Structure formats: structure tokens, C-alpha cells
Amino acid sequence: MNNIPKIPSSEITSLQHYLGRRRFMKGAAVAASALALAACGAPTLTPSSSDKSSTPPASPAPTAGASSADAVLVDELGQEANTYQEITSYNNFYEFTTNKEAVAPMSKGYPTEPWKIEVGGLVNKPGVYDLDDLNKFQQEERIYRLRCVEAWSMVIPWVGFPLAALLKQVEPTSQAKYVRFETIYDPDRMPGQRSNWYEWPYIEGLRLDEAMHDLTLLATGLYGEAMPIQNGAPVRLVVPWKYGFKSIKSIVRIDLVEEQPTSLWMAAAPNEYGFYANVNPDVSHPRWSQRSERRIGELKRRETPPFNGYGEQVAYLYEGMDLKVNF
Amino acid sequence: MKRPKFTVFQLFVHLAALLPLALLVWDTVQGNLSVNPIQDITFRTGKAALVLLVLTLAATPANTIFGFRQAIKVRRALGLYAFLYAGIHFLIFVGLDYGFNFRLLGLELVEKRYVLVGSAALLILIPLAITSTKGWQRRLGKTWKTLHKWIYLAGILVIVHYAWVQKADIRQPLLWGGIVALLLLARIPAVRRAAVRYRKKLSNRFSRSNKIGAPAKTA
Structure with a gap:
């Protein structure tokens, strides 16, 4: 079990180089070297694909002093983003393997082009979207x-767009109550x-109002780069107030439906994995x-906040619901 | 004092039992662990404890059914190594994972039932480890045998513990559970006798066919 191939150092990208420098600079900042910050600062730090990196709405500038060098990416609570290396080397992607460290090497080279997402079901304007369409x-x-x-x-700096934008385009009918997502089914290449x-395939679902919520993202990349395969290339869902398994990867189908979809995890263990799967320390x-x-x-454990800390934005969606029953 | 004879097999067992620990230290120092190293260490020490406990349980049937007497010689060492790994596993959970935060640990203990069964298994192993010496064996006499039968329960609890940690896929725990079940069954006298008869029949047939002229290729 220990012979997982490690990614050779020759394959470490310039992005990681940049991130390493980001970390280094943070150290430099701690050493109170504002001059050094200014000197080796800005130019290469902003992700190159500039159109993909508008200011994150959920994350205000960290502190007045350090913001100029945007040395540290933090979320809206000031929690520091994980490194690119961490995010791309520790993945749950059971389509490849249940071994989190083996996903990256095993999924290497998986073809994600051409890619099509069929959006249909209870909509007025069903459509097939390729990557160019999504990038629009x-x-x-x-x-x-x-x-x-x-x-x-x-903590992950995603790149993407609100799912609501896509859903508005296809115009859900009044019958549509839920959104059902499906991952690619490719057993030849996904052992x-x-x-x-x-x-299989992996199925996930959201209630329509959850899907339309502004926090719900269709992510096409992270750290300003195209989505790595192991993180769900080319396009995946991100629903930050729910457990990670709700954020389905490598989507090929999105259907608007009337009945609550049964997810892969609900089918596997109905008493353990519910439809809502909201992060909840009390359940x-x-x-x-x-x-x-x-x-x-x-090193130290953190206490988990309700709705993963997004309660202010999303708790209203569940008003009057017993979250112990609707887990 | 007479020096006990240390066989090659015993040496092999000791080295093999220490190998997971050596690999763990090596991988930790080398930074070969995943980005969630505490979980890695917890899983690896737990797996080592499980395998060694199963091997401990296998020692007696290896002797009674297969006549492999050397197994009895290493049985105590295997059991103590299982206890060593289980102890490390537990200390990492309490100390490293939860940072000795007993408020949080208390809450977790109530909610994580796999923690309860795992702890119960470790509690059973403590008196067994303490009384594993020759001196205690002598002092306890007949009671010693009864006391050490508690390892059967520890074996079952460990399998339940293992199965309950899994997200959904329990094929691995089922496999190990099957092995433990066989090893426990092998201790029932009727089963043991039947197994011995069957083994003898097999080996007779084998040696006869060898005599008839089949190439004497024995593994």
C-alpha cells in the first residue's frame, strides 16, 4: 500500500514555484521586511490568466499592510488558503481509487477535451455546453x-461561475424542484x-433554491489555473456549506427534475448519508x-461551525426544517 | 542462567514485526506521508496492530493443525507487538490528533462508537500484556489460560472497530473478519480434529502420488 508513485520534482510546475515563493514571502513578511516584499512582489504573483481572477467577492483584502503584495490568499474569515500542492495531492475521487494520494498519479493524463455537458430535463431551453461555452x-x-x-x-481558491447563471439560461420550468448532476461514466479509464x-455513475442533487444560491459554484479551475483532473476537471460543482461529497466532479449531465434525486452516497448507505448533507456539528x-x-x-483540530461557517448566507434556506431528520 | 536458543525464525518475526514501525519513522522523517500525516500514522499503526493480532491468533492453529511448533515460540512476541502498535495508535489519537483536549475527546467518545470498541479492545490487551511473562504464567496457573482467552474478544472487537471506521466499503474488514472467524473456529475441538484429519488425508494422498512417480516437486 506504500508504493504510491510520487510526482517527480521535474514535474512541479511554475505555478508551484510561484506558490512556494508566496509562502516564502509570507515568512519574509513575518521577518518584518517590507522592503523585500515590495522588491520581489507583485508582477508574477497574480495568476497569469487575468480574466479568470477577478477579485473574490467572498474575501476582503487581508490587512491593509500586507494587501499590496497579495502575499496570502485568505477566505472571508481570514483563514489562509491551502497550498496548490495540498489541494492537488489529497483527493477523494472514487472513480479512480479510494486512495486519496493515488488519485493524482492515477488520473494523470485523463482526457477532458472535448467535453460536453448536457443540460436538460424540466427546462424550456435545453442545451449542450462545451468548455468554450462554459468559459463564456x-x-x-x-x-x-x-x-x-x-x-x-x-481552504481552496476556486475559479468558476455561479451555477445560477447557467440555470437561468436554460430556464427551468415551474415543475422543476431539484437539480440532478451526473459524473462521467468511463469504467475503461476509471478503474x-x-x-x-x-x-455508478456518481449522482448528486440539490434543491432548486440551493442550486440558485449565489454561493453555489460551477468551478472550472483553482489557483487561477484550469481544473486539475484529480480535483474534478474540467468542471465540477462546489457547494461550500455542504460536505465535500455533494460537490460532484467531472460533470457531464445536469437535469432539472421534479423528484428529489437519489445520490450515490444515499444509495450506498441511506442511514448515513442524507440528501442535504449540510455541514452540521450537532448532527x-x-x-x-x-x-x-x-x-x-x-496540527490542532478546529471546531466545525454550522453550515461550514456560511450560516449567515444560507441558514434561511432551511428555516422550519428539522436538520436532524433532513441530514 | 541458561541462554534461550534464538532461532532464525524468531529473528525473522521480530524484524518483520518492527518493520512497519521503521517504515513509519522513515516516511515521517522523509516527508513521504500525505498532507494529512496524522491520519496516515493513525491508519498505519492501526493496520499493523490488526495484522499482528491476527497473526497472534494464528499461532495456536498453526501448531495444532499444521504442526508448526515454532509458531508457539513467537506467539507471545506477536501479541506484545500487537499491543505496542495498538498503544501507539491510541496515543496518537488522544495526543496528536486531539492534542489531549479531553473536553473534545469526551464528546467524541460518546459519538464515535468505533472509539469505544477500539478502546475496549486495547483495555483487554493491557492485562494480557502485563501477565505475558513466565512468572505471571506460573503464578496464575490455570487462571492464566482463561485470562488469555480474552484475546478472542479483542480480535472480534478490533474487526468491528475496523469496519466502523470505513466510509461505506467494508470489503477489507470483511476479509480480515473472515480470517479471524476461521482462526476462532479452529479452536473448537471438533473443528480442530476434523481439520487435522483432513490435512493428514491430503498429505497422505500427496505423498502417495509422489511415490507413484509424479515429479517430487515440493514447495
């Missing part, structure tokens, strides 16, 4: 916390899908607690 939506950077149901978490322990997984989490890169 106004892309923005959103720095979100991602809380895995396994009780670890990361995990040959396991019949789970019902433990039947077999383990959800009160605390380990932020990747930190």
Missing part, C-alpha cells in the same frame, strides 16, 4: 472552505467504476462525530 460565463475567484465528511478540511460496491455521522475537523496543514 463571467469567471471569478472564490475562496471557499471545503469540509469533508471524513472530518478534514481545506474505480469497475467496482460494483457503488452504483454526527452515525459512526463518528462531526464536531471538529483537521484543517490540512494544521
Whole structure:
């Protein structure tokens, strides 16, 4: 189990170079070297694909002093983003393997072009979207916390656009109550899908109002770069107030439906994984607690906030609902 | 004092049992662990404890059914190594993972039922480890045997613990559970006798066919 191929250093991209420097600069800043900051600062720090990196709405500038060098990416609570290396080397993507560290090497080279997403079901204007079509939506950077149901978490600077923008374009009919998402089914190249322990393909769902919420993102990249395969290339969902498994990867179908969709996890263990899967420290997984989490890169555990800290923005969606029943 | 004879097999067992620990230290120092190193260390020490506990349980049937007497010689060492890894596993959970935060640990203990079964298994192993010496064996007499039968329960609890940590896919725990079940069954006298009869029949047939002239290729 220990012979997972490591990514050779020769393959470390310039992006990581840039990130390494970002970390280094943070150290320099701590050493109170404002001059050094100014000297080796701005130019290469902004992700090159400039149109993909408008100011993240969810994250105000950290502090007045350090903001000029945008040395540290933080979310709206001031929590620092995980490194590119962390985000791209520790992935749950069961279509390839259940071994989180093996996903990156195993998924390397997986073809994501051409790619098409069929959007249909209860809509007035169904359509097939390729990557160019998706890139026409106004892309923005959103720095979100991602809380895995396994009780670890990361802060990730996604690039993408609100799912609502796409849904508005296809015009859901009045009958549409839910959105159903489907991952690509490709057992020839995704060995995990040959396991019949789970019902492939991966299915996820949202209630229409959740799907239309501005925080709900269709992500096409991270750290200003195109989405790495292991993170769900070329396009994935990101719903930051729900457990990570709701944020379905490598989407090929989106359907507006009337009935609540049954997700892969609901089918696998209905008493353990519910449809809503909102991050909730007061509702433990039947077999383990959800009160605390380990932020990747930190030694001390953090206590998990309700709705992963997005309660102010999303709690109204669930008013009057018993979240212990609708877990 | 007479020096006990240390066989090559015993040496092999000790080295093999220490290998996971050595690899773990090596990987930690080299930075080969994942970005979630505490979980890695927890999983790896837990797996080592499980495998060693299963091997401990295998020692007696290896002797009674297969006549492999050397297994009895290493049984205590295997059990103590299982306890060592289980102890590290537990200390990492309490100390490193939860930073000795007993308020949080208390809450988790109530909600994480796999913690309860795992802790119960470790609690069972403590008196067994303490009384594993020759001196205690002598002092306890017949009670010693009864006491050490508690390892059967520890074996079952460990499998339940393992199965409950999984997200959904419990094929691995099922496999190890199957092995533990077989090893426990092998201790039932009737089963043991039947197994011995069957083994003898097999080996008789094998040696007869060898005599008839088949190439004497034995593994």
C-alpha cells in the first residue's frame, strides 16, 4: 500500500514555484521586511490568466499592510488558503481509487477535451455546453472552505461561475424542484467504476433554491489555473456549506427534475448519508462525530461551525426544517 | 542462567514485526506521508496492530493443525507487538490528533462508537500484556489460560472497530473478519480434529502420488 508513485520534482510546475515563493514571502513578511516584499512582489504573483481572477467577492483584502503584495490568499474569515500542492495531492475521487494520494498519479493524463455537458430535463431551453461555452460565463475567484465528511478540511481558491447563471439560461420550468448532476461514466479509464460496491455513475442533487444560491459554484479551475483532473476537471460543482461529497466532479449531465434525486452516497448507505448533507456539528455521522475537523496543514483540530461557517448566507434556506431528520 | 536458543525464525518475526514501525519513522522523517500525516500514522499503526493480532491468533492453529511448533515460540512476541502498535495508535489519537483536549475527546467518545470498541479492545490487551511473562504464567496457573482467552474478544472487537471506521466499503474488514472467524473456529475441538484429519488425508494422498512417480516437486 506504500508504493504510491510520487510526482517527480521535474514535474512541479511554475505555478508551484510561484506558490512556494508566496509562502516564502509570507515568512519574509513575518521577518518584518517590507522592503523585500515590495522588491520581489507583485508582477508574477497574480495568476497569469487575468480574466479568470477577478477579485473574490467572498474575501476582503487581508490587512491593509500586507494587501499590496497579495502575499496570502485568505477566505472571508481570514483563514489562509491551502497550498496548490495540498489541494492537488489529497483527493477523494472514487472513480479512480479510494486512495486519496493515488488519485493524482492515477488520473494523470485523463482526457477532458472535448467535453460536453448536457443540460436538460424540466427546462424550456435545453442545451449542450462545451468548455468554450462554459468559459463564456463571467469567471471569478472564490475562496471557499471545503469540509469533508471524513472530518478534514481545506481552504481552496476556486475559479468558476455561479451555477445560477447557467440555470437561468436554460430556464427551468415551474415543475422543476431539484437539480440532478451526473459524473462521467468511463469504467475503461476509471478503474474505480469497475467496482460494483457503488452504483455508478456518481449522482448528486440539490434543491432548486440551493442550486440558485449565489454561493453555489460551477468551478472550472483553482489557483487561477484550469481544473486539475484529480480535483474534478474540467468542471465540477462546489457547494461550500455542504460536505465535500455533494460537490460532484467531472460533470457531464445536469437535469432539472421534479423528484428529489437519489445520490450515490444515499444509495450506498441511506442511514448515513442524507440528501442535504449540510455541514452540521450537532448532527454526527452515525459512526463518528462531526464536531471538529483537521484543517490540512494544521496540527490542532478546529471546531466545525454550522453550515461550514456560511450560516449567515444560507441558514434561511432551511428555516422550519428539522436538520436532524433532513441530514 | 541458561541462554534461550534464538532461532532464525524468531529473528525473522521480530524484524518483520518492527518493520512497519521503521517504515513509519522513515516516511515521517522523509516527508513521504500525505498532507494529512496524522491520519496516515493513525491508519498505519492501526493496520499493523490488526495484522499482528491476527497473526497472534494464528499461532495456536498453526501448531495444532499444521504442526508448526515454532509458531508457539513467537506467539507471545506477536501479541506484545500487537499491543505496542495498538498503544501507539491510541496515543496518537488522544495526543496528536486531539492534542489531549479531553473536553473534545469526551464528546467524541460518546459519538464515535468505533472509539469505544477500539478502546475496549486495547483495555483487554493491557492485562494480557502485563501477565505475558513466565512468572505471571506460573503464578496464575490455570487462571492464566482463561485470562488469555480474552484475546478472542479483542480480535472480534478490533474487526468491528475496523469496519466502523470505513466510509461505506467494508470489503477489507470483511476479509480480515473472515480470517479471524476461521482462526476462532479452529479452536473448537471438533473443528480442530476434523481439520487435522483432513490435512493428514491430503498429505497422505500427496505423498502417495509422489511415490507413484509424479515429479517430487515440493514447495
